Amino acid sequence: MKSNTIQKKTNVQEIPADTTNVFDFSTTLKGLSETVDPHLIRRRAGMRDRNGHTQMVDYVEWHTVADILDQKAPNWHHEIRDLRPIGDIMTVTVAITIDGVTREGIGTGRATSETGIKKAEHDALKRAAVKFGIARELYKKEFDENAEAERSGDGEERRTIADPIARTIGEMLTAKQLGMIRSIGRNSEIDVEGECRELMHCAVEELSKRAASDLIDHLQTISHRGGTVQPMRRAS
Numbered sequence: 001m002k003s004n005t006i007q008k009k010t011n012v013q014e015i016p017a018d019t020t021n022v023f024d025f026s027t028t029l030k031g032l033s034e035t036v037d038p039h040l041i042r043r044r045a046g047m048r049d050r051n052g053h054t055q056m057v058d059y060v061e062w063h064t065v066a067d068i069l070d071q072k073a074p075n076w077h078h079e080i081r082d083l084r085p086i087g088d089i090m091t092v093t094v095a096i097t098i099d100g101v102t103r104e105g106i107g108t109g110r111a112t113s114e115t116g117i118k119k120a121e122h123d124a125l126k127r128a129a130v131k132f133g134i135a136r137e138l139y140k141k142e143f144d145e146n147a148e149a150e151r152s153g154d155g156e157e158r159r160t161i162a163d164p165i166a167r168t169i170g171e172m173l174t175a176k177q178l179g180m181i182r183s184i185g186r187n188s189e190i191d192v193e194g195e196c197r198e199l200m201h202c203a204v205e206e207l208s209k210r211a212a213s214d215l216i217d218h219l220q221t222i223s224h225r226g227g228t229v230q231p232m233r234r235a236s
Contacts, residue, residue, distance in 0.1 A: 024099065025098070025099040028073050028098060029132065029133055031073075032068065032073060032129075032132045032133040033134075033136065034072075035137060036064075036068070036135050036138070040060060040064045041058050041059070041138070042058070042059055042060065042061060043056045043057065043058055043059075044057055045057070045201065058141065059138060062122035062125050065125060065126050065129045065134055066125070068129075069098075069129065069134070073099075076097065077096075078094055078096045078097070078125060078128070079095050080092060080094055080121065081093045081095050081104065086111075088111055088112055088205045088206075089109070089111055089172070090109055090111035090120050091120065091167075092106070092107050092108070092109075092120040092123075093105070093106050093124060094106075094107070094121060094124035094127075096125070098132060103128050103131040103132060104128055105124045105128030105131065106124055107122065107124030107125070107126075107127060107167065108120050108123065108166060108167060108206060109121075109123070109206075110203065164200040164201070164202055164206075164208060164211030165200075165206045165207070165208065165211070166208040166209075166211075167208075171208040171209060173204075173205075173207045173208065173211075173212035174209060177207075177212040178205070180216055181204055181212065181215060181219065184219045184223055187223070188219070188222065188223035190222055190223065192219060195218065195219060195222070199214075199215065200214075
């Protein structure tokens, strides 16, 4: 009898202790991945071609993401893991943890203002939340539309990307690109900062390499129409 009793206890101990937690986390992920209520979705200007046509992009506010987390994963918490100024840009890394699982996101904003730093934190929070499934369908839709625009567009119809801001140091525009943008502005008397904010909705120093190339193409088109400069080679 003693041997049987010990055997029974051993069988109970062999059942993984975290089985319930795994099941609960899978249920949480399923809830977080649900389609976002259409009433919570906002729209902003995204890609814009050289003919002035602007494509609208769907997105959710950071506080909407926080509300979804509160509803679907009440035990969630987040922390800022890195806060790093790079020139006039601040990069923020935020980590969200749910049931012991942690995923990170990176956001950028102007380092010279409190609003810019908060924007960076909010963007990082949203990007970390997407990795848990929140509003992922919106990001997928935006990615698919960008990919389709690239496949169907040629040189003159090439579009700017919907999210032009660099999210990592490696994505930031190069010194060569920045120099070319400034040079076009000086030679053609173009307000490059104004054009960048109208076209990309951010400052020149915040651009990714890809977005900087699109801005250069846009500025060259403007300067060519004015006949003030010769065609310039695209920077990389």
